[in-house]
Amino acid sequence: MNGNSNCGSGTGETVVEIRNLWTVFKSPEGEQVVHRDLDLSIYRGEVLSLVGGSGTGKTVLLRQILGLEHPAKGQVKVLGHPPGRMTATSAAEVGMLFQHGALFSAFSVLDNIAFPLRELKLLPEDLIRDAALVKLQMVGLEPRQATKSPADLSGGMIKRVALARALIMDPPLLLLDEPTAGLDPEAADDFCDLLRSLHRELGLTVVMVTHDLDTLFDLSTRIAVLADQRVIVAGTARDVIAYPHPFIHEYFLGGRGQRAMEALHEGAPSALVAGRPGAGAVPSTER
Numbered sequence: 415m416n417g418n419s420n421c422g423s424g425t426g427e428t429v430v431e432i433r434n435l436w437t438v439f440k441s442p443e444g445e446q447v448v449h450r451d452l453d454l455s456i457y458r459g460e461v462l463s464l465v466g467g468s469g470t471g472k473t474v475l476l477r478q479i480l481g482l483e484h485p486a487k488g489q490v491k492v493l494g495h496p497p498g499r500m501t502a503t504s505a506a507e508v509g510m511l512f513q514h515g516a517l518f519s520a521f522s523v524l525d526n527i528a529f530p531l532r533e534l535k536l537l538p539e540d541l542i543r544d545a546a547l548v549k550l551q552m553v554g555l556e557p558r559q560a561t562k563s564p565a566d567l568s569g570g571m572i573k574r575v576a577l578a579r580a581l582i583m584d585p586p587l588l589l590l591d592e593p594t595a596g597l598d599p600e601a602a603d604d605f606c607d608l609l610r611s612l613h614r615e616l617g618l619t620v621v622m623v624t625h626d627l628d629t630l631f632d633l634s635t636r637i638a639v640l641a642d643q644r645v646i647v648a649g650t651a652r653d654v655i656a657y658p659h660p661f662i663h664e665y666f667l668g669g670r671g672q673r674a675m676e677a678l679h680e681g682a683p684s685a686l687v688a689g690r691p692g693a694g695a696v697p698s699t700e701r
């Protein structure tokens with residue numbers, strides 16, 4: 415199987431193409447190579463999760479797809495072109511849910527959601543407010559929440575407002591950094607339900623970083639594992655778990671992986687377990 419194969423629930427159309435990517439940070443102690451010749455293709459319609467040990471560069475990879483950071487070498491293409499700088503217009507292509515929401519504390523809920531549209535300066539104020547209200551309801555919040563300040567929101571509501579802001583320009587690609595981190599189990603389940611229905615209804619392509627195995631198995635149609643400074647394997651959960659690597663063994667088959675594995679055997683989402691036509695591990699070209 416090669417990097418152009420149709421994988422997971424994707425259509426085969428490549429939305430994000432990463433080739434020969436090197437990420438190097440310089441410090442007084444010397445150079446830190448985070449990614450070395452990393453390849454990864456992400457296909458339209460899939461929910462691809464990035465997993466890996468701490469410091470393997472998952473968040474940096476999301477930031478490179480968003481255009482917030484640039485690799486030392488190699489290529490990142492998003493929807494056929496290099497990611498734009500993080501501007502209002504790039505928000506039309508890529509939405510990002512940051513780990514802690516990253517809401518503006520001085521703005522109301524509605525003004526936070528409307529922010530990217532307002533920055534564009536193309537629409538009249540009443541249309542901007544209407545669009546923000548639609549998104550507020552899309553993420554399951556009521557209009558009466560619109561005037562609240564972020565300080566008055568629960569953790570789950572902050573995630574929802576941040577998600578509404580990420581979707582305000584109807585981007586086809588959504589990046590999620592630890593979407594359920596900090597939420598209690600019930601709120602995490604609710605947020606996963608919301609993400610699953612938005613993914614389906616809006617036809618989104620989703621790239622997610624998560625340490626939470628329940629979220630991983632609940633939402634992913636494909637999993638890419640970062641280790642040894644590259645993507646060592648990308649495929650369905652079963653494919654990935656079968657790939658021989660110490661990190662995978664420890665992550666999925668160690669103590670905390672057991673519960674999620676049991677859920678997998680008891681009837682986890684079919685796309686995750688069995689894969690769709692063309693799904694499978696990609697150990698060679700995705701490396």
Ligand SMILES: Nc1ncnc2c1ncn2[C@@H]1O[C@H](COP(=O)(O)OP(=O)(O)OP(=O)(O)O)[C@@H](O)[C@H]1O
Nearest residue numbers: 439440446448466467468469470471472473474475
């Ligand atoms: N701007 C930066 N300058 C220097 N080093 C950085 C910078 N951003 C990230 N790093 C380093 O790059 C490595 C990868 O960071 P990153 O946050 O992507 O890891 P991660 O895989 O998301 O980790 P975690 O799972 O712990 O969140 C880390 O060692 C981090 O310290």
